[in-house]
Amino acid sequence: MIEKMIVDHCSPTLASLKTANLFTYKFNDEQKFEDILSMDRLEFAKKGLYMTVLNRNEKRALIYVFRYDNLKADLEKNGVMRFLKKYGYESSDVPYALAKLKERFRESDEFPHEIGLFLGYPLGDVFGFVKNRGKNCKSLGCWKVYCNQCEAEKRFRQYEKCRRIYKELYLRGHSINKLTVASRRIA
DSSP states (O other), X not given: OHHHHHHHHHHHHHTTSSSEXXXXXXXXXXXXXXXXXXXXXXXXXXXXXXXXXXXEOSSEEEEEEEEHHHHHHHHTSXXXXXXXXXXXXXXXXXXXXXXXXHHHHHHOSSOOTTHHHHTTOOHHHHHHHHHTTTOSOSEESSSEESSOHHHHHHHXXXXXXXXXXXXXXXXXXXXXXXXXXXXXXXX
């Protein structure tokens, strides 16, 4: 069940086209959920992919699947730390930033707006979303676009094609491990 959800929601990350994806997983058995999470984490880590729970309650977990090296590079991009400092982030160190993001989820009833930076969205679009309070976007796809509309729409089509292919391959019996591309180092 969780594997199908990962393929459905995280294919661009599995394919190493995108930094990260999120999905909500509903569960009934706490121990079974922890066991599944541990097993998948071990398999993913071998290929440079990681999974963590950003927020949870008794029956639901918000799961974040990400490429560590990509996230590190994204957090170090020009202007990102200046933006994140407005939300209390003091470092672009990945473990620190993830811990801070989890804290922001616990402290607020709203989705932290900076989540877009953790998902690989362009800074200009995350900034535009905050500035415009989610309105007046140029285009809508995986995120609301405020800058570089053509480039964003090209990426949306790429991600959708990837999802379609991965879902088909998974239904044909390809394992999630086989579908996960090994990490390539970012310079």
